[in-house]
Amino acid sequence: MRITISTLQKMADEGQKIAMLTCYDASFAALMDEVGVDVLLVGDSLGMVLQGADSTLPVSLEDMVYHTRCVAKGARKALVLADLPFGAYQEGPAQAFRSAAKLMQAGAHMVKLEGGATMVETTRFLSKHGIPVCGHIGLTPQSVNQLGGYKVQGKTDQQAQQLQADALALQEAGASVVLMEVMPASLARSITEALHVPTIGIGAGVDCDGQVLVLHDMLDIYPGKKARFVKNFMQGATSVRGGIESYVKAVKAKTFPSEEHSF
Numbered sequence: 001m002r003i004t005i006s007t008l009q010k011m012a013d014e015g016q017k018i019a020m021l022t023c024y025d026a027s028f029a030a031l032m033d034e035v036g037v038d039v040l041l042v043g044d045s046l047g048m049v050l051q052g053a054d055s056t057l058p059v060s061l062e063d064m065v066y067h068t069r070c071v072a073k074g075a076r077k078a079l080v081l082a083d084l085p086f087g088a089y090q091e092g093p094a095q096a097f098r099s100a101a102k103l104m105q106a107g108a109h110m111v112k113l114e115g116g117a118t119m120v121e122t123t124r125f126l127s128k129h130g131i132p133v134c135g136h137i138g139l140t141p142q143s144v145n146q147l148g149g150y151k152v153q154g155k156t157d158q159q160a161q162q163l164q165a166d167a168l169a170l171q172e173a174g175a176s177v178v179l180m181e182v183m184p185a186s187l188a189r190s191i192t193e194a195l196h197v198p199t200i201g202i203g204a205g206v207d208c209d210g211q212v213l214v215l216h217d218m219l220d221i222y223p224g225k226k227a228r229f230v231k232n233f234m235q236g237a238t239s240v241r242g243g244i245e246s247y248v249k250a251v252k253a254k255t256f257p258s259e260e261h262s263f
């Protein structure tokens, strides 16, 4: 039976951790699905790990549609979540709906968009018209040129309060999930306690309702610099399947992320 937004809500309510990984093709989708990855994220990180770009900005909606179609073919049980890429939704709700509809037609079950208060109106429009939304706050890589690099967010009290307000506003607008990227674990914990919808963290500590990593990072095949929150799950594994299994087990058992992977 397919994992749906109500499955994720139930898992969060019962304290069962949600395991998410990025996925870009049908073979990995089938493997992850078998091993018990709950959510497959077709991330715009594919610009970096598949296309060799130095940011996610060059990724097109057509790229995302192609990879979403590939992943959807391989996934049976897992929920398929697709990123709206840079330039495909920032003009407003109408543009966002047009783009999101293409991802849903390619097989996505939910779309993710980056931004807090600025995305409230768009989140409301998409959710009102049948498209489940995952918000994405904290380090939002599509804004790297404004953020001045891939840096920890929410370190000052004022930034932390803003992020908490953003998360609540997205939930109120209808977001089904809120993803938090690279922020102090204490802040992510406080936001998770304040929200009723599930939260997913990357570099946001162990107290989120679920975790996500970029596949190529946890398999240790990405040639770029490794962020603090990345763990090589191939260490001690004898196959790619084993590495992914070990990630799912660690997330479910709350042994990943540990302090050394958190801020």
Ligand SMILES: Nc1nc(=O)c2c([nH]1)NC[C@@H]1CN(c3ccc(C(=O)N[C@@H](CCC(=O)O)C(=O)O)cc3)CN21
Binding pocket: 045, 048, 049, 056, 139, 141, 150, 151, 152, 182, 214, 216, 217, 222, 225, 226, 227, 228, 229
């Ligand atoms: N391969 C890959 N993995 C990712 O996690 C990822 C991507 N690509 N592309 C899009 C964004 C960019 N991400 C990144 C990349 C680097 C850091 C990083 O090196 N952060 C520093 C923190 C610096 C500070 O202290 O402010 C670190 O030490 O982790 C963080 C997030 C996360 N996303």
Ligand SMILES: CC(C)C(=O)C(=O)O
Binding pocket: 022, 041, 042, 043, 044, 045, 046, 083, 179, 181, 202, 212, 213, 214
């Ligand atoms: C890093 C995750 C959260 C993401 O948005 C991506 O892979 O594009």
Ligand SMILES: [Mg+2]
Binding pocket: 043, 044, 045, 056, 083
């Ligand atoms: Mg992304």
